[in-house]
Amino acid sequence: MPAPTDHLAGTASAAAVAAAVAAATAAAGVLPSVNPLVAGDPQVGDLSVVATFGGAAVAGVSGGGRIGILVGADLVDALSSSPVAGLDLAAAVQPALDAAAASLGHRAEVALQLSPAEVVPDLGEPFTVVGLHGAGQAVAALVVPTALLAAATAPVAAPSGPSSLADVPRRGIELLHGVDMEVTVELGRTRMTVRDLLALAPGAVLELDRAAGSPADLLVNGRLIARGEVVVIDEDFGLRVTEIIDEKAAV
CATH class of the missing domain: 2.30.330.10 (SpoA-like)
Incomplete structure (x- = not known):
């Protein structure tokens, strides 16, 4: 498999690649996690990448299109089996979607929870995936329509996280650790x-x-x-x- 950044660079400008990293970094900064999260290299998204995660939340943005957050299966299982009924996955990652959309110059709408298999048809267009890594684990990932990145003019920034989502265990329970509960x-x-x-x-x-x-x-x-x-x-x-x-x- 070619390096994800090279794969994406063949279909997107350097500004679009940098915009994807900037949006993922903004999302990583507000996702509650025990370990600091860093953005990996952007890669072209497809069903095989999305299907390795356990759940997703997707929201429309003011500029058109939809963005989403993918999380590990253990977070989805923890939420479904928890006695705490007032928090769902979409609510837990809404701040991250808000931050990613703002980084791209847009506003995120209210997120909806989807299964990974529903993400590709829900987006309805080619998209980019940026892994969010913590302590060597792919805790989550940001998905952004490639067309939304094409108009970005963010300065080029080198990603600081792992270069690929391949063969990295999917974990997500850390996303709950910083969530305030009454x-x-x-x-x-x-x-x-x-x-x-x-x-x-x-x-x-x-x-x-x-x-x-x-x-x-x-x-x-x-x-x-x-x-x-x-x-x-x-x-x-x-x-x-x-x-x-x-x-x-x-x-």
Whole structure:
């Protein structure tokens, strides 16, 4: 297989190649990852390259066409099996698509999650793939229509990452590590009439539906994932986790 940069250079200008690297670098800068991500060499995209990944999110851009992010199968599996139901792949990589589109002088629309096999027909035109590598692994990749790059005039910049996506393990779970989630500890609940709610005043005592000493619930994005004991840490409340709730029990 020829070097990906040489392969692309036969059909694209140096400015287009540099624009692809710049867009991928912008995306890499906002993808949450344990290890810093760097852009590899751009290469001509086809189904054989896209199919090696586990999932994708694609968004339209203001200049016409669509761009996308490919991720490893383990990230897709983690999202589908997680008790956290409020985050999907498209939402997780939307900032990266926004950054890549802005680098090309456009604005990204709301992303949609697709399977890798759907990416090629969804784009509907020739495209370029730039791998995003972290710690020697192809964590993700940016896909951009070649026509969108053809109008770019970005200065030529040499890619700093691995030159090829071939034979590189696809990993993506790191993309979740920097995503902020809302974590709530719940002691109990009760139901009140509007009349009783309006009658609340300082000093009022509410009886909850849980006995004293019962474990508190730990919720992530409103989904129950664990229970534990309330503790005090340096004058602040904390929770010592005593039980992890499996997916079926959490429903």
